[in-house]
Amino acid sequence: MAKKDVFSSSQENIYDTKTNHPTLQKEYGFTEEIVKKISKDKEEPDWVLEIRLKALKKFYELEDPSWGPDLSFFDLSQIATYVKPVSGEVRKWEDVPEEIRNVFDKLGIPDAEKEALAGSGAQFDSQIVYHNLTEEFQKKGVIYTSFDEGIRKYPDLVKKYFTKAVPIFDHKYIALHYAFFSGGSFVYIPKGARLDRPLQSYFRLNAPGAGQFEHTLIIVDEGAELQFIEGCSAPGYNELNLHAGCVELFVLKNAYLRFSTIENWSKNMLNLNTKKCFVEEGGKIEWIMGSFGSKISMLYPLSVLNGVGAKCEFTNISFAGAGQNLDTGLKIIHNAPLTSSLVHSKSISKDGGICTFRSHALVRKNAKNSQLSLSCESLMLDSESRSDTIPVNTLETENVTFSHEAKIGKISDQTIYYLMTRGLSEEEAKGLIVRGFAEPIAKAFPVEYAVEMNRLIDLELEGSIG
Amino acid sequence: MKYRLNALPVPTTNHFHINDISLEFPKPKYHMEGDLQIEGDLSSIVIEREFLGKKLTSKMGFEVDSYQEIRITIPKGVHVAKPIVLSHHFSSREVLFTKIILTYLEDSSCDFTFTFSSDDTSFLYLVEEAHLGVGAEGNVLFSNFLGDTSYCFYAQENVVEEGAKLTHTLLDLGGSVRLYHGFGRTLASSMNQLRVLYLGDKESTLDFHFYYQNEEKHSTNSILVEGALKDSSCKNFRGTIDFLKGCSSSVGEENENCILLSDTCRSRSLPQMLCHEEDVVGTHGVSSGHISQDTLFYLMSRGLSEKEAYHVILMGNFSRILKDLPEEVVSQVIDKIEEMLA
Structure with missing residues (x-):
């Protein structure tokens, strides 16, 4: 076996x-x-x-x-x-x-x-x-x-x-x-x-x-x-x-x-x-x-924070390769006072893959003194791919602290050059950077699954999944 | 009539109530009285005015049947030192439907100030097209100081060619329905900036819809929106930066900050970023929230009244936009904000 x-x-x-x-x-x-x-x-x-x-x-x-x-x-x-x-x-x-x-x-x-x-x-x-x-x-x-x-x-x-x-x-x-x-x-x-x-x-x-x-x-x-x-x-x-x-x-x-x-x-x-x-x-x-x-x-998993002090943490990574269209994200409804949510989302697009981050954060009138923090980062590995960020935020009360930030970018040539001067091939350098980009998410998984996630990233980088 | 306004370029689920908004209001009838004053050094620029009996469309979802068209051309290499001011103070129930076409020829520069005010109900429908030729530079300042029950519709579209730089600044401080639409095409090595300052009050509805494209290499788009909502005002902000294929080494940034001053206001935002190109740097950020009691307490312990403390904090937030404006405009804005906060 x-x-x-x-x-x-x-x-x-x-x-x-x-x-x-x-x-x-x-x-x-x-x-x-x-x-x-x-x-x-x-x-x-x-x-x-x-x-x-x-x-x-x-x-x-x-x-x-x-x-x-x-x-x-x-x-x-x-x-x-x-x-x-x-x-x-x-x-x-x-x-x-x-x-x-x-x-x-x-x-x-x-x-x-x-x-x-x-x-x-x-x-x-x-x-x-x-x-x-x-x-x-x-x-x-x-x-x-x-x-x-x-x-x-x-x-x-x-x-x-x-x-x-x-x-x-x-x-x-x-x-x-x-x-x-x-x-x-x-x-x-x-x-x-x-x-x-x-x-x-x-x-x-x-x-x-x-x-x-x-x-x-x-x-x-x-x-x-x-x-x-x-x-x-x-x-x-x-x-x-x-x-x-x-x-x-x-x-x-x-x-x-x-x-x-x-x-x-x-x-x-x-x-x-x-x-x-x-x-x-x-x-x-x-x-x-x-x-x-x-x-x-x-x-788009939805979390409805219905009770006082309820919390949500959302950590996500998507990796779209050739022929893939991954439209993912989340919805959060703050429906009670003192609720909080923390969102980290990362996406990687490669070989024409499409990654879309779509979210909706809704803070209802009764969710006084609530806090929301959303961040999403997208990495594009080539110009054939696509990465869109579509976050909708609705606040219905004044007593809320809300922030949303997003970044889109590529792997810098300087970083690849630096790693290549240390003996890595271009592909190895890219792989290392992508795994580093995904590391905060991998850390959230139990160790066996973090290893599996890294393995999937390797397979995606090789284009051999599916 | 019911109008579906400012439809989103890339829709999302309808449950989010952001794809488009519908508003019901009576369609105003045009009459020729509303006319813009044009002041400044007009000697080196070309101005044509024409009343047209045809439809004036914009992407705002509302169109009118006749309007005045003002075409302003800044000839090649001409630099106009002082801003050209186009202004109008509305009389009661007056309407103004105008299209302004600004054409900057190569290496020219000129600043424009559009100022609208009224004491009573008025209806402004302004469509502006700006075309900046290679190396041209322009600043367009739009100020809305209309009365509480007024309607303000302003759509601007622009093309910024190689090496050119355009800055649009919108000061939105009046009216019950305020609708803004912006579409920018930013070509090679050019810069397209949009600055917005707003204060929503009473039951006003504010809808900001901006769609800026990085079309070619080394282009820069920048959207900065600072605002506050009080009473039962509602605001929708929909900003899209679209990195088109081929716009390598481009930058796009989008920031919206909203201070919520009441428990009955509502803020909705969609800072959208679309990316078809790998070699770009795109960032967007949104922050919303109330003024913290600690900050208020600190300022009041230094001798400020609550109203003054609110004012100081608001102006601090707005300073990122106000710092680049002429002094007389800043003082007008401060007066208007004080009046609205009273």
């Missing part, structure tokens, strides 16, 4: 590994019949089916966004809405079919679980194939299951929060998500529980021409703490894949959640993901995001 060596300098593209694991069920089309079939297959209660059907209706009513990357070339009818592998959900890696396990082995998921995680989950196409939480945390009352199982086992808790952060009518692709959602994770951290190790869910989309619509719902109860890591990847194909996942986060009073994501979808992927977090009094959400893959990404 090949083991992923995160410290290896080898640039083997482990993310492109394909497998021929048989598919039990593959559905095309956006009809009530398919929606009902998925719901029945998952043995869902009626209220969930109702949400699915309402969302399907909404999907047909809503239009594509009139802004951002052009999606008009995308023929949704070619996307398989539900791809169920033969394998079911198990609690031991040994029980995962070998060909699927090999993929996750290469990605280092089982090793990471053994060494550094409190629990992990793995999704293959539309289905969770593995989910486990260490006994220690099970005893503390922590719930970490697949979302499908969450609905079946904890219906009251799920019903209380499901669709409450991200409503079904938010936009066209979230309506599509709610109609066809499958897989994802459900996490509940009880009052006062603190996990000293992260949970990790990894989403792998293997089937060509398929859509993945996983739903992640996390509730961190009063005074509890959680670090959650989400990984995403897919092998490259010549046909388009669609990822329209949804993440709903609830950080209750004085709770803390760090939500880290490394997205490395293949370059045939449309990543139209939606993430929202509600933060109550004294709570804190930290987003750490790395966007590397996909053909088109539209991703």
Whole structure:
């Protein structure tokens, strides 16, 4: 079994590994019949089916966004809405079919679980194939299951929060998500529980021409703490894949959640993901995001600071190479006094890649004595690429301290020259500078993921991802 | 009628309410009375005036059916020492629809001052086009001292050719609806600066929309906006610096600072930067906030009244723009600000 060596300098593209694991069920089309079939297959209660059907209706009513990357070339009818592998959900890696396990082995998921995680989950196409939480945390009352199982086992808790952060009518692709959602994770951290190790869910989309619509719902109860890591990847194909996942986060009073994501979808992927977090009094959400893959990404996590003293920290890096259009950013709503947010965003564009930073900071009337600080920096590695910054800031109260700054620039010739006089080749010098540019973001990730991020940067610099 | 004003060049999601704004107001009828005074040393420049019965369009989303066109040409190599002043004091309910075309021929220089004032409701619709030839230099100062219930629409477009330098300064201190549009094309080794000072009060709506392109090598665009909002005024600032392909070694900077003086005002800003060229330096910054109680307390402990302390802090913030203006203009601005803060 090949083991992923995160410290290896080898640039083997482990993310492109394909497998021929048989598919039990593959559905095309956006009809009530398919929606009902998925719901029945998952043995869902009626209220969930109702949400699915309402969302399907909404999907047909809503239009594509009139802004951002052009999606008009995308023929949704070619996307398989539900791809169920033969394998079911198990609690031991040994029980995962070998060909699927090999993929996750290469990605280092089982090793990471053994060494550094409190629990992990793995999704293959539309289905969770593995989910486990260490006994220690099970005893503390922590719930970490697949979302499908969450609905079946904890219906009251799920019903209380499901669709409450991200409503079904938010936009066209979230309506599509709610109609066809499958897989994802459900996490509940009880009052006062603190996990000293992260949970990790990894989403792998293997089937060509398929859509993945996983739903992640996390509730961190009063005074509890959680670090959650989400990984995403897919092998490259010549046909388009669609990822329209949804993440709903609830950080209750004085709770803390760090939500880290490394997205490395293949370059045939449309990543139209939606993430929202509600933060109550004294709570804190930290987003750490790395966007590397996909053909088109539209991703703007929203944090709603609803309680007095709620905090948000947002750290993001995007790297767009040839043929990529990464339209990312964030939204923050300050909806209570003494709230604060701190945003650092960096982007790198190369070989004609397009990076757009799009943000909206809204300070409501009642958010007195709030503070916001946003900074974004863009690095362009050539003149074929493009980098745009579109930050919208709305202040509705006087008692606020707000600052936004942004910079766009290139790698200075002097710096490259200096490094070359020290014996580095031009490419090595550029690589060193780019890694230095990304270092403040890499530092925010756990060390294994920082190494993975640097590896992705190396692969992007070589142009070998996807 | 309802008008969709100042649409954004690169739209973003409609939820942000920044792509465009709509305003409802009665379309004023033009009558010929509103006429600009032109003063200064006019001997070396060429001025043509003409009343035209055709549409005057601008990118502001509002157009008029007839207007006066004033064409001013500064001949090659001519340097006009003192500013040419175009001014008008509106009588009650008076309207003025004017287009001014400024043509600076090679290596010429001239400064212009546009001043508008009124005591009552008035409607100003001014479209200005400035073309600066190679090596030309110009400063255009626009002052809005209109009455509280007035409308002020000002659109300016300019092309700044190789080695030329243009500075536009907008002083926005009057009116209930104030709409500004600026479009700049900055060519090789030229400099295009925009300076804006505003104070919104009562229920005024202010919309600033500037789109400056770095088109060729070594071009510099600079936008600096300093302002304050009081009462229930609302301000939209949308500034775009666009580095076009081929503008290597160019610089673009954009800064907007807004002081919020009341709990019912609203500030919306979009300092946008678009970049198609690697070898450029682009920066933008926005800051907003209230005047800190500590600062007020310090100034008041030194013997200033609260009103004086506010005034000192505001003028300190505005000084980055005021420092380059003639003394008589600065004193006019100070008087107007005092009147608005009263």
